[in-house]
Amino acid sequence: MDELELLKKDWEKSIKNYPSLSKEEIYSLISRRSSSIVKWIFIISVLEFSLWTLLSFGLDGSSEAYEKIGSYGYEFIIYPLVGISYIVIFGFMYLFYKNYRNISVTENTKVLMERILKTRKTVKQYVIYNITVMYLGIILGVIMELSSNSEIHILISDIKSKGENGIYIFYLIVAVLSLIAMALITMFFLGFYYLIYGLLLKRLKVNYKELKKLDHGE
Amino acid sequence: MKSDSEHSFVELLQKHQNIVHKICRIYTDNEHAHNDLFQEISIQLWKAFPKFRGDSKFSTWMYRVGLNTAITLYRKSLRTIKSQPIESVAYKLSYQDYDDTKDQQLKMIYAAVKKLNDIDKGIIFLYLESKNYKEISDTLGISEVNARVRMNRIKTKLKTQLNA
Numbered sequence: 001m002d003e004l005e006l007l008k009k010d011w012e013k014s015i016k017n018y019p020s021l022s023k024e025e026i027y028s029l030i031s032r033r034s035s036s037i038v039k040w041i042f043i044i045s046v047l048e049f050s051l052w053t054l055l056s057f058g059l060d061g062s063s064e065a066y067e068k069i070g071s072y073g074y075e076f077i078i079y080p081l082v083g084i085s086y087i088v089i090f091g092f093m094y095l096f097y098k099n100y101r102n103i104s105v106t107e108n109t110k111v112l113m114e115r116i117l118k119t120r121k122t123v124k125q126y127v128i129y130n131i132t133v134m135y136l137g138i139i140l141g142v143i144m145e146l147s148s149n150s151e152i153h154i155l156i157s158d159i160k161s162k163g164e165n166g167i168y169i170f171y172l173i174v175a176v177l178s179l180i181a182m183a184l185i186t187m188f189f190l191g192f193y194y195l196i197y198g199l200l201l202k203r204l205k206v207n208y209k210e211l212k213k214l215d216h217g218e
Numbered sequence: 219m220k221s222d223s224e225h226s227f228v229e230l231l232q233k234h235q236n237i238v239h240k241i242c243r244i245y246t247d248n249e250h251a252h253n254d255l256f257q258e259i260s261i262q263l264w265k266a267f268p269k270f271r272g273d274s275k276f277s278t279w280m281y282r283v284g285l286n287t288a289i290t291l292y293r294k295s296l297r298t299i300k301s302q303p304i305e306s307v308a309y310k311l312s313y314q315d316y317d318d319t320k321d322q323q324l325k326m327i328y329a330a331v332k333k334l335n336d337i338d339k340g341i342i343f344l345y346l347e348s349k350n351y352k353e354i355s356d357t358l359g360i361s362e363v364n365a366r367v368r369m370n371r372i373k374t375k376l377k378t379q380l381n382a
Contacts, residue, residue, distance in 0.1 A: 003376055004345075007327045011240075011346045018239040026228045026235075027220070029257050030264040036291035105266050105286045106279070109340070110359025112286050200293075203336075207289055210337045214368055215360050 037200055038103055038116060044196060045096060045123045052130045053089055072148035077140070085133070092126040110215070113208040120201065124193070131189060135182055142178055227267045230276045231260060237280050237347075238263075244343045245288040247332055255292055262287045281344070282357050289336045323380075330379040338372050345369060 021029070069078050099119040105112060145152055159166040197205075231238075238259050242252040263283050270279055331342060337358070344354045351369070355362040 003323075003327050003380055004373060006324060007331070008346055010321075010324050014240075014243070015236050018236055021232065021235055023228050023232055026231055026260065027224075029260045030224075030228070032257060032261060034258060034261045034265070035293055036258060036262065036287070037293050038291055040293065104269065105262050105283050105291065106269050107286075108282070108357060108359030109286055109289055109337075112290055116290065204290055207336050210335055211358065211360060214337065214364055 037204065040200055041116065041120060042100060044200070045100075045119070048123055048127060049089075049093060049096070052127065055130070069144070072144050074144055074148075088129065089126075092122060092129070096122045096126070110208075110211050113204060113211065116204060117201075117208065127189065127193075131185060134185060138178055138181055142174060146174070223267065224264075227264060231263060234277050234280055237277060238284055240347070241284045241288050241343065244331070244339050245292075245336070251294065254294075255288060258292050259284045259287045262291060278353075281347070281349070281353075285340050285343070285357060289340055326380055327376070330376050333379070334372065334375070338368070338375075341365065341368055342372055 066078070069075060096119065099115065099122055103112065103115045103119060107115070146156075156167065156170070159170050238256055239252075241259065242255045246252045246255050263280065266283050270276065331339065334342065340358060341354055344357060349357075351362045351365045354369075355365045358365070360368075
């Protein structure tokens with residue numbers, strides 16, 4: 001007999017082997033908490049939004065930093081940037097919420113997977129945006145310090161007085177240190193996301209790839 | 219106080235619970251995992267119940283939500299890490315389904331099915347449930363032609379594995 005026919009016959013017979021849960025047992029089951037990946041994605045995403053929002057408005061927005069920037073005469077750059085940041089974060093949160101609400105287990109498998117991946121993508125873009133802002137912050141910070149900090153001005157003229165090449169080495173050191181800071185930030189977040197994706201979305205991605213392959217008739 | 223909708227849901231799920239057991243059988247390989255997945259599917263069905271409009275059969279709707287949970291939403295490893303309370307209803311389940319198959323050939327077929335990927339398991343599950351290719355393609359979101367092609371490939375794959 002064909003293997004699948006044999007399996008099908010046994011499959012139909014196997015019904016009698018399954019336990020029969022009582023209504024009380026089912027009531028108890030559905031009162032438990034879900035542990036689905038969508039729930040975890042929601043929790044992790046909300047944490048990410050909170051973390052980055054705190055970082056951008058809590059730390060950067062400290063009055064000391066503002067006073068310093070103000071004393072350098074750079075308010076004209078910083079205030080519009082802060083304003084834009086607020087608009088951007090609300091935009092991302094709205095998109096995330098909209099995508100999250102669109103996830104429905106009653107859609108077909110492919111659509112469900114696509115919506116989950118889309119929701120994650122919004123959060124990922126938000127994080128990329130924040131890292132970019134952080135890079136810009138570093139670059140802007142270095143430029144501001146170099147051009148406006150009186151102690152650094154003294155240091156620069158001191159170096160210049162000792163010889164011509166010294167100043168190039170000084171700028172080189174500043175550039176290298178800034179690059180190292182950016183590289184460390186990137187590595188930290190890449191590692192962090194690799195972990196999250198590895199834990200949470202690996203299986204979904206494998207299955208989604210399989211469905212896509214299948215849809216291309218492969 | 220339990221609502222009317224909760225009453226009707228529990229009644230429907232109790233009546234059709236075999237569908238969930240069968241999904242668990244395809245996607246898990248031990249009793250603990252079976253119970254765990256059964257619980258998650260029940261929760262997802264209940265959460266999605268307000269969206270069930272009754273224009274399709276409850277059982278048909280269950281196939282979709284159940285398979286989506288097994289393939290996409292279910293997270294095995296975190297559950298295993300998180301210890302479950304001993305008094306869990308699910309633990310009280312006992313049945314002889316696993317390791318009960320006496321027939322050596324059948325055992326080998328089941329073992330070969332377990333080796334398939336999640337999507338192929340879904341296709342073979344719907345096939346075993348006598349669903350046609352239209353229903354298989356609607357559930358998974360692929361074309362009917364591709365569902366048919368894949369089913370043939372699964373048959374060949376199983377044959378090759380069994381004759382190896």
